[in-house]
Structure formats: structure tokens, C-alpha cells
């Protein structure tokens with residue numbers, strides 16, 4: 001198996017150095033393309049050049065965000081292969097839809113589909129041997145914007161202790177020692193969770209207020225993105241019964257709940 005990266009020309013605060021398009025080869029000239037990225041003629045050309053006449057079997061997307069999926073349909077059409085993902089999205093219409101546990105054969109190589117909702121509802125990771133293509137579930141060198149915190153944490157736990165050896169993220173460099181990386185992500189999220197609860201306890205009662213406290217050391221241009229993760233933490237805190245919500249206002253729940261007195 002060979003794995004090559006083609007870096008898209010879309011660097012930025014949300015994409016790091018740009019989107020990683022991965023070309024996975026079974027070692028015998030059959031390949032799949034993972035996360036072709038945004039529609040960009042130069043990047044499409046770079047991908048086709050990287051393939052160098054090998055036989056492409058499909059174009060896969062980890063999720064349908066605009067920095068990962070929009071090139072999938074046009075590129076797949078040009079190459080005469082199916083575009084494959086979990087579900088339709090704003091700029092993506094899968095020819096084949098994948099569910100958790102699905103198997104894709106890339107020539108002699110077996111690719112396993114692992115559903116990992118959290119960063120996005122429709123997020124998939126792809127496993128080949130002990131290598132995992134993580135999309136934006138796990139990124140090289142940064143934490144991830146999370147839409148659904150409960151699902152996200154479950155999706156991290158799901159990968160832990162499964163014998164992975166390499167992570168190939170949607171942004172940033174590939175990583176070794178996946179379980180340590182996953183532990184860092186879990187610990188980072190738990191720390192944020194407690195920081196957000198502490199901010200609420202000390203009077204921050206809207207998402208922007210919480211962001212201003214918890215992300216004080218992060219550049220304001222990233223605050224709208226942070227707000228989405230904070231919202232996900234707030235929803236999880238509410239689901240956990242640790243805070244209450246009154247419309248957009250967050251209300252801290254006193255540590256001593258009166259039910260504990262009446263229902264021992």
C-alpha cells in the first residue's frame with residue numbers, strides 16, 4: 001500500500017496549510033482519491049498528475065464541508081468513476097452511499113468505513129490496514145470545530161485502542177501513535193468542557209460571553225468558529241443536566257439539587 005498527499009491551495013485559519021487530498025494505492029496500481037477538496041482547476045490537475053495513469057476506482061469524501069467535497073462529483077465524472085460518501089451535502093451528491101462497517105475493495109486492499117459524527121453529522125473515517133484517513137475528525141496540529149459534542153466524544157472513543165498506527169488527517173501532517181493523539185483530543189475537550197462550565201458558573205450566560213472568557217487567548221477572527229464548539233459543549237452540559245437553558249441564556253444549575261433531598 002502507498003499513500004501520497006496532494007495539498008490543495010486553500011490555506012487559511014480554518015484549513016491550516018490547506019486540504020489534504022490523499023491518494024491511496026493498493027501497491028498494484030489501483031487507487032482511490034480521498035477528499036479531493038474545493039473546486040480548483042490547478043488542484044484537480046495536480047491530483048490527476050499524481051495518479052499518473054493508475055487505475056482510479058472511486059473518489060471518496062470524509063464529509064461534505066466546502067473544503068473537502070465540492071471537487072468530488074466533477075472529478076469523479078471526468079475520471080468515469082463513482083463519487084462515494086455518507087450522504088448528500090451542499091455541493092456533493094454521492095453515487096454510492098456508505099454506512100458504518102462498509103467495506104470497499106481498492107484492488108487487493110480492503111478499506112473499512114467508520115462512521116464518526118461530531119465535527120459533521122455525515123463524517124466518515126476510512127481505515128486501510130493500520131492507517132486511518134481521519135478527515136476533520138482529527139487534524140494535524142490543532143483542535144477541531146465540533147458540531148455535536150456527545151457524538152464527537154463517542155466517535156473518538158470508538159477509534160481508541162483499535163490497533164491504529166498512522167493517522168492521515170484532512171489538514172496538517174500525518175501522525176503516529178494514534179491512541180496518544182486521541183487521548184490528547186479527549187483531554188482537551190474535557191478541559192474545555194470544565195472551563196465552559198466554570199465560565200457559566202462565574203456569570204457568562206450567552207455563547208458569545210463564554211467564548212470571550214474561555215477563548216480570551218485566541219484571535220477574535222476565530223471566535224465565530226469557537227462559538228460553534230462552545231454551543232456544542234453547552235448543549236452537552238444541558239443534556240448532562242449540569243446547566244439549564246432558557247432560550248439563548250444559559251443558567252447555571254446549583255450544585256445542590258433539591259431533588260436529592262426528596263429522593264434519596
Ligand SMILES: [Zn+2]
Nearest residue numbers: 065067136170
Ligand atoms: Zn476541513
